[in-house]
Amino acid sequence: xxxxxxxxxxxxxxxxxxxxxxxxxxxxxxxxxxxxxxxxxxxxxxxxxxxxxxxxxxxxxxxxxxxxxxxxxxxxxxxxxxxxxxxxxxxxxxxxxxxxxxxxxxxxxxxxxxxxxxxxxxxxxxxxxxxxxxxxxxxxxxxxxxxxxxxxxxxxxxxxxxxxxxxxxxxxxxxxxxxxxxxxxxxxxxxxxxxxxxxxxxxxxxxxxxxxxxxxxxxxxxxxxxxxxxxxxxxxxxxxxxxxxxxxxxxxxxxxxxxxxxxxxxxxxxxxxxxxxxxxxxxxxxxxxxxxxxxxxxxxxxxxxxxxxxxxxxxxxxxxxxxxxxxxxxxxxxxxxxxxxxxxxxxxxxxxxxxxxxxxxxxxxxxxxxxxxxxxxxxxxxxxxxxxxxxxxxxxxxxxxxxxxxxxxxxxxxxxxxxxxxxxxxxxxxxxxxxxxxxxxxxxxxxxxxxxxxxxxxxxxxxxxxxxxxxxxxxxxxxxxxxxxxxxx
Numbered sequence: 001x002x003x004x005x006x007x008x009x010x011x012x013x014x015x016x017x018x019x020x021x022x023x024x025x026x027x028x029x030x031x032x033x034x035x036x037x038x039x040x041x042x043x044x045x046x047x048x049x050x051x052x053x054x055x056x057x058x059x060x061x062x063x064x065x066x067x068x069x070x071x072x073x074x075x076x077x078x079x080x081x082x083x084x085x086x087x088x089x090x091x092x093x094x095x096x097x098x099x100x101x102x103x104x105x106x107x108x109x110x111x112x113x114x115x116x117x118x119x120x121x122x123x124x125x126x127x128x129x130x131x132x133x134x135x136x137x138x139x140x141x142x143x144x145x146x147x148x149x150x151x152x153x154x155x156x157x158x159x160x161x162x163x164x165x166x167x168x169x170x171x172x173x174x175x176x177x178x179x180x181x182x183x184x185x186x187x188x189x190x191x192x193x194x195x196x197x198x199x200x201x202x203x204x205x206x207x208x209x210x211x212x213x214x215x216x217x218x219x220x221x222x223x224x225x226x227x228x229x230x231x232x233x234x235x236x237x238x239x240x241x242x243x244x245x246x247x248x249x250x251x252x253x254x255x256x257x258x259x260x261x262x263x264x265x266x267x268x269x270x271x272x273x274x275x276x277x278x279x280x281x282x283x284x285x286x287x288x289x290x291x292x293x294x295x296x297x298x299x300x301x302x303x304x305x306x307x308x309x310x311x312x313x314x315x316x317x318x319x320x321x322x323x324x325x326x327x328x329x330x331x332x333x334x335x336x337x338x339x340x341x342x343x344x345x346x347x348x349x350x351x352x353x354x355x356x357x358x359x360x361x362x363x364x365x366x367x368x369x370x371x372x373x374x375x376x377x378x379x380x381x382x383x384x385x386x387x388x389x390x391x392x393x394x395x396x397x398x399x400x401x402x403x404x405x406x407x408x409x410x411x412x413x414x415x416x417x418x419x420x421x422x423x424x425x426x427x428x429x430x431x432x433x434x435x436x437x438x439x440x441x442x443x444x445x446x447x448x449x450x451x452x453x454x455x456x457x458x459x460x461x462x463x464x465x466x467x468x469x470x471x472x473x474x475x476x477x478x479x480x481x482x483x484x485x486x487x488x489x
Contacts (some may be wrong), residue, residue, distance in 0.1 A: 023372035033089020035394030073086035130334035170237035191227035308410035315340025393430035
């Protein structure tokens with residue numbers, strides 16, 4: 001007898017969940033916390049707190065972007081771990097697991113069965129683009145914090161918990177700029193309840209309650225009045241966020257650096273759209289295709305599953321609605337939209353399961369348990385690139401720390417880069433324009449430093465060439481180490 005949904009015995013689900021968490025940790029843990037690089041130094045320095053009044057000050061500090069929720073995580077890490085990067089990496093890993101569980105909880109709130117809900121979290125966590133960068137690069141946690149609070153907000157909204165939804169929406173807004181699209185996508189979600197059948201348990205004020213609303217039974221494609229009634233409380237966190245951001249002095253669309261100002265150039269937007277669709281949808285689509293091939297069926301979604309596919313597509317589009325117009329492109333921008341792709345894919349996987357025979361279901365279950373472990377070499381190979389700069393940074397800062405007794409307090413520390421090396425092995429790959437903060441925090445004193453040749457964008461970042469007559473200590477990059485060389489004065 002074929003079951004009506006993607007259901008499993010509780011014991012099997014528990015084992016599957018533990019194996020999934022083990023695979024996720026195995027994929028990312030070896031490369032998390034290997035060292036700090038580039039923006040990491042700025043986050044640690046700007047988020048440092050030493051007294052009680054420093055905590056509310058995090059909401060008023062102008063660091064360009066406005067992400068105080070992320071700054072708080074760095075503040076806690078710095079208090080707990082100091083400048084030891086391993087603790088920061090473990091925090092990123094914990095955030096990843098929390099995101100996985102939150103997405104699974106969101107899927108359950110949308111009425112996906114437990115097996116499909118677990119698949120949604122796993123599809124997101126093991127996506128081949130963006131997630132590894134978010135975990136391995138300490139600063140990438142901005143995307144993880146956004147996804148965590150966005151998923152929790154959507155889960156609360158789907159369950160009709162308006163206050164919790166508003167609180168988590170505010171936290172998402174305070175995590176990353178793409179969060180401004182969260183109220184928009186929830187508005188769209190609330191207007192599409194007519195895609196779902198009415199059942200007795202579908203009562204309340206969230207997505208489930210929406211389908212029992214009289215406006216949802218008129219046959220309209222979009223229920224505007226229902227959407228307004230369901231989402232107007234989200235205007236409050238938007239207003240609070242706008243006010244806090246304005247008074248912080250953080251840059252906006254017109255005052256942002258050139259590479260963060262939106263462009264309407266058709267070629268650039270089209271190129272971004274194609275690449276970002278690949279980043280977010282290729283992995284989920286490949287898994288659905290694999291499952292359909294193993295089961296020998298076509299994933300024909302039911303009305304309820306079709307509704308979740310639509311909700312996932314809305315999330316996917318809304319998640320890219322800001323970043324698709326930016327000149328700069330980053331895999332990190334895929335982390336938020338992938339939630340929608342994971343929801344849509346898990347609904348289609350549930351449809352495949354529904355139409356599969358008992359033997360096909362056994363094949364699907366075995367492959368689902370084994371595939372994450374079989375692909376571990378792929379994840380490790382992809383993580384190397386993001387971890388390389390952090391590992392080099394850790395080595396070079398260790399070299400400086402070892403030489404600290406020989407560096408006078410009033411000396412200018414000069415770092416000589418080696419232009420003959422590949423770009424990924426040179427000083428800017430590890431430090432970017434924040435080498436001065438890295439040197440200062442490593443030596444534990446307000447030492448001035450300079451990199452020669454200076455990294456790209458050094459003038460825009462506010463760096464200035466030092467006084468040629470300044471007393472200096474020179475370190476050159478040689479054989480993978482920073483070595484003190486002749487040239488001091």
